[in-house]
C-alpha cells in the first residue's frame with residue numbers, strides 16, 4: 001500500500017477556532033483527517049507565517065483525532081493571496097521543489113484557500129506539476145457528522161478527459177466554419193486549416209493568404225472574420241477591398257479618407273476604409289497591386305495606428321486586424337522594387353499558402369457535393385449525378401488533363417452549368433461529356449503556350465482541342481517553317497534535313513503534305 005499524502009492550504013477562516021466548541025464545527029483540514037475510510041499518513045500543511053498559531057492548533061487537533069497522521073508544516077510567502085500571478089508563482093515553486101516519491105500517493109485538497117489559490121491548485125494538478133488527484137471536502141448538510149464528506153477527482157480518468165475534449169470539439173467546430181462546412185479530406189489542407197484556426201484564435205497579428213486565383217483566399221478571410229466575431233475577438237466590421245481596383249488619388253482616398261476639397265471631385269469628407277475597419281478586420285485583396293505611396297502610408301498606419309487622410313494634416317487613429325491576399329510572389333516584387341520590404345515584413349508574420357484545386361484531388365468529390373448543395377439553395381433544385389456520370393466527371397476532374405486554372409471558381413461554374421443544362425434531376429453522362437469538352441476548350445486559353453496562338457491562326461478551337469498536347473509543339477513548328485519558306489519543297493528540305501541524307505529518293509514534299517493533311521491543313525491553305 002502506498003502512503004497517502006494530502007497537500008493543502010490552511011483554511012484561515014474555515015479552519016479557525018481555538019475554543020472547545022470548535023469541535024462542533026466542520027473544519028476542512030481537521031475534518032478531512034477524521035474519515036475512517038481515508039487514512040492519511042501525512043498532511044503537508046501550507047500556510048503563511050502570520051497564521052502560525054492557527055496552524056499549531058490545527059496540527060494539535062489532527063494529532064488528537066488521527067495520531068497516525070504526521071503533519072508537516074511548509075511556509076509559503078505570498079503578500080496577496082488574491083493575486084493570481086503571485087499565488088501561482090508560490091505554488092508552482094512549491095511543486096517544483098517538492099520531492100514526490102513513487103511509493104506515495106498524493107491528494108491536493110482544493111477546499112481551502114482563496115478561490116485564486118484553488119484555481120492555481122487545479123491548474124498545477126492538471127498540468128502534472130502536482131502528480132496528484134484532487135480532493136474536495138464539504139460539510140455534512142444535516143450537521144450530524146462533523147467530519148463532513150469528501151470526493152476524489154482523478155483528472156486522469158476518462159470522464160474528466162471529456163472536459164478537455166470539449167475544447168477540442170470547439171476547435172473542430174471552428175475549423176469547420178473556416179472550411180465553409182465542407183468536409184475536406186486532403187491531409188495537408190486540413191492541417192493548414194488547423195493552424196489557421198489556432199492562429200486566428202490566439203493572435204491578432206496580420207495574416208497573409210497566398211495562392212492562385214480561386215483558391216479561396218477571399219472566402220477564408222471572411223470566415224476568419226466570422227470566427228473571430230463569434231468568439232468575441234473583435235467587434236467592428238469586415239471591410240474588404242481589391243487593391244487592383246485602386247488607382248491614383250482615388251486609391252489614397254479610398255483607403256485613408258480625404259478632406260472635402262482636397263482634390264477635384266472631393267465634395268465631402270470621407271472616412272476611408274481603414275477607419276471603417278476600426279476594431280474590425282480589413283481585408284486587402286491583391287495587396288501586391290498596391291501603389292508605392294499607398295504602401296508607405298499603410299506601413300505607417302500599421303506601425304503607429306495613425307495615418308493622414310488626403311488633404312488633412314491631422315492624423316486619424318484606427319486600430320484594426322489585417323488580412324492580406326495575393327497571388328503574386330511578393331518576395332519577387334520586393335526584388336523588382338514594386339513592393340516595400342518593410343511592409344512585407346510587417347504583413348507576413350503569418351503566411352499561409354492555399355493550394356490550388358489540382359493539389360487537392362481528394363477534396364474534389366466533397367466540393368462537388370458542396371457545389372450541388374449551393375446550386376440547390378440558389379435554384380431550389382437539388383440535382384445529383386448518376387453513378388456513371390459522377391464516375392466520368394470525377395475521373396476527368398482528378399486527371400492531369402484537368403487544369404482547373406480558376407480553381408474553385410472553375411469548379412463552381414462547371415457544376416452550375418451542368419445543373420442548369422441537365423434536363424432531369426440527374427446530370428447525365430452526356431451532360432458530363434459536353435461539360436468536359438467545354439472545360440478543355442476554356443483551359444486551352446489559360447496559361448496557353450505560344451504554339452496554341454500560332455495554331456489558332458489556322459485551326460479552330462475545336463480542332464486544337466482535338467490534337468494531343470504531345471503533337472501541338474511539333475505542328476506549330478512545322479507551320480512556322482512553312483510560313484518562312486518559299487515553296488513546299490524548301491520547307492520539306494528544312495524539316496527533313498537529317499533523314500533526307502540517308503534516302504536515295506527524296507520525298508520531303510510528299511511527307512510534309514501528308515503530315516499537314518493529318519490535321520486538315522495544306523500548303524496552299526497556310527500560304528494564302
Ligand SMILES: Nc1ncnc2c1ncn2[C@@H]1O[C@H](COP(=O)(O)OP(=O)(O)O)[C@@H](O)[C@H]1O
Pocket residue numbers: 179180182211212213214215216217218219220325367370408409412
Ligand atoms: N475551400 C473552398 N471550397 C469550395 N469552394 C470554395 C472554397 N474556397 C472558395 N470557394 C469558392 O470558390 C470561389 C472563389 O473563391 P475566392 O475566395 O474568391 O478565391 P480567391 O480570393 O483565392 O481568388 C468562390 O465562389 C468561393 O465560394
Ligand SMILES: [Mg+2]
Pocket residue numbers: 217218219285325
Ligand atoms: Mg480574392
